[in-house]
Amino acid sequence: MIREEAESPAGGWSRLASTSVFTSPWFEVRRDDAVRPDGSGSPYDHVVSPGSVTVVAVDGQGLVAVTRQWIYVHDEVQWRLPAGRIDPADRDSLAAARRELAEETGISAETWRPLGAVNCADSFTNHRDHAFFATGLRHGAADLEPGEADLEVHALPFDEALALVTTGRMPHAGSSYAVLMTRTLGLA
Incomplete structure (x- = not known):
């Protein structure tokens, strides 16, 4: 049996800011200033896709x-x-x-x-x-x-x-x- 664990909506992560680094008709590359669940901060680069x-x-x-x-x-x-x-x-x-x-x-x-x-x-x-x-x-x-x-x-x-x-x-x-x-x- 799979048990779902209760967690905060963002899993303990938070986004302080988000910047578009590159945009095309197919996707966007974003750099977020993120805070991890342990409280440390770092940039988080990711691709945003329409699916x-x-x-x-x-x-x-x-x-x-x-x-x-x-x-x-x-x-x-x-x-x-x-x-x-x-x-x-x-x-x-x-x-x-x-x-x-x-x-x-x-x-x-x-x-x-x-x-x-x-x-x-x-x-x-x-x-x-x-x-x-x-x-x-x-x-x-x-x-x-x-x-x-x-x-x-x-x-x-x-x-x-x-x-x-x-x-x-x-x-x-x-x-x-x-x-x-x-x-x-x-x-x-």
């Missing part, structure tokens, strides 16, 4: 939409589920999930179920990836961005997608989390 979404889209035959593309920051081709950032124009994470699935794969879905969210790099960023399970799929045309020109869409049996996770060939945190939650919840 992202990942979608497990499963068709009537149990096939999962999986992408494969070059991931610039990891310098390799990776298997992933359809995923992307939450844009300022998105109403919420579900709206972002609907948009990303359609943009990357051309797929729209009738039924959506939230799978939860995973923190992607604690102590470095507040980045959180919101995962969704989608069914009742309809296929259309993808609308790829210039950086996605090499994106390939594959339809894999769910167990093959799960094997990509368990063998380390799908290292994207949001994708791994979404696939494992789908199996854990008995959705596929």
Whole structure:
């Protein structure tokens, strides 16, 4: 049994000041003057992100939409589920999930179920990836961005997608989390 410990809202930390060091359309780097739980102070640099979404889209035959593309920051081709950032124009994470699935794969879905969210790099960023399970799929045309020109869409049996996770060939945190939650919840 997991026991939740009561703690102060900020876990004993406090922020005295916060300064933007760098801002881009995708994230912001901030330097906070922080006081640790032991009372000592120090600067705390971190990345502020709008978050992202990942979608497990499963068709009537149990096939999962999986992408494969070059991931610039990891310098390799990776298997992933359809995923992307939450844009300022998105109403919420579900709206972002609907948009990303359609943009990357051309797929729209009738039924959506939230799978939860995973923190992607604690102590470095507040980045959180919101995962969704989608069914009742309809296929259309993808609308790829210039950086996605090499994106390939594959339809894999769910167990093959799960094997990509368990063998380390799908290292994207949001994708791994979404696939494992789908199996854990008995959705596929």
